[in-house]
Amino acid sequence: MGKPIEVHIVHAFTRQNEGGNPAGVVLNADIYTSKQKLQIARAVGLSETAFVSNSDCATYKLEFFTPNRQIAHCGHATVATFSLLRELGKVSEGLCSKQTIDGNRDILIKGELAFMQQSAPRYQDISADDTDNPNLYTRILQSMGLSEHDLLRDRLPTIVNTGNAFLAIPIIGRECLANIQPDHEEIGNISEELDLIGFYPFTLDVQDSSHAASTRMFAPRYGIGEEAATGTAAGPLACLLYTQYNIPGPTLQIEQGVLMEPASPSLIKVELEIQQGQIPSLMVGGRARVEKTMAVRI
Numbered sequence: 001m002g003k004p005i006e007v008h009i010v011h012a013f014t015r016q017n018e019g020g021n022p023a024g025v026v027l028n029a030d031i032y033t034s035k036q037k038l039q040i041a042r043a044v045g046l047s048e049t050a051f052v053s054n055s056d057c058a059t060y061k062l063e064f065f066t067p068n069r070q071i072a073h074c075g076h077a078t079v080a081t082f083s084l085l086r087e088l089g090k091v092s093e094g095l096c097s098k099q100t101i102d103g104n105r106d107i108l109i110k111g112e113l114a115f116m117q118q119s120a121p122r123y124q125d126i127s128a129d130d131t132d133n134p135n136l137y138t139r140i141l142q143s144m145g146l147s148e149h150d151l152l153r154d155r156l157p158t159i160v161n162t163g164n165a166f167l168a169i170p171i172i173g174r175e176c177l178a179n180i181q182p183d184h185e186e187i188g189n190i191s192e193e194l195d196l197i198g199f200y201p202f203t204l205d206v207q208d209s210s211h212a213a214s215t216r217m218f219a220p221r222y223g224i225g226e227e228a229a230t231g232t233a234a235g236p237l238a239c240l241l242y243t244q245y246n247i248p249g250p251t252l253q254i255e256q257g258v259l260m261e262p263a264s265p266s267l268i269k270v271e272l273e274i275q276q277g278q279i280p281s282l283m284v285g286g287r288a289r290v291e292k293t294m295a296v297r298i
Contacts, residue, residue, distance in 0.1 A: 004295035010080035013229035013286040019265035021229035023077035024049030041065035043296040050077040058099035068223040075231015082114040083288035115285030118162035121239035145181030160236035169201040188220035212252040228257030229266035235284040238270035
């Protein structure tokens with residue numbers, strides 16, 4: 001084993017400075033190979049770890065690794081990283097940017113919040129009468145321990161994507177959302193087949209009336225049983241709520257982590273750019289709390 005590697009643990013999308021989703025952040029990561037980054041992420045053991053390197057086309061280059069693979073984007077790890085960089089005096093108020101494996105994205109530092117840009121949303125409904133994949137709808141419900149009666153009436157599970165793909169599943173109420181019994185193996189199988197990060201069930205039955213939806217997140221394909229805040233899923237969900245559920249914009253707040261065990265209440269703020277009813281871009285952000293540093297060896 002080599003010398004210890006310093007990893008900052010930062011909780012992103014905190015709610016009243018509590019809860020949030022912890023991410024690892026490794027600075028000065030230019031010296032590590034992709035294989036070493038995966039080993040570090042596995043040793044850290046959180047849902048995602050961000051690796052920060054120098055960039056010749058953005059403020060910083062960010063790479064994201066779960067315990068079992070690299071991922072193109074990660075909302076909470078981005079918010080965690082830029083909140084840490086702001087605290088260290090490496091970025092300041094206003095616009096900056098991140099380089100990722102599939103292009104650059106704007107970052108906005110706005111007071112105590114850090115926001116990340118996401119691309120225009122794409123949607124694909126999954127219905128019970130899909131002739132191309134007739135069993136998919138039923139498999140999705142069974143993998144969550146749900147029946148058709150547990151879904152919002154006249155609403156369908158929808159693949160949503162603003163850079164990463166998730167399956168948004170409209171649940172009738174908070175009690176039903178809390179009682180989901182995930183079959184992680186089957187969720188992972190379906191996620192692999194549809195090239196999803198994971199399942200993002202949600203309900204409009206919220207804990208706080210100022211919030212648009214309450215959600216949970218399951219991503220076993222990426223080694224994540226359940227996580228407390230998912231910015232790359234909250235962004236496209238907010239777009240879906242605005243365009244198809246008539247939830248007013250341009251600002252929507254998504255609560256997550258309240259119903260997981262143990263609870264880690266999180267709040268994700270989504271700012272939609274709306275032009276003639278369309279959403280060409282959006283910013284997703286929140287607050288973060290720098291928790292501690294840890295040392296790992298690989």
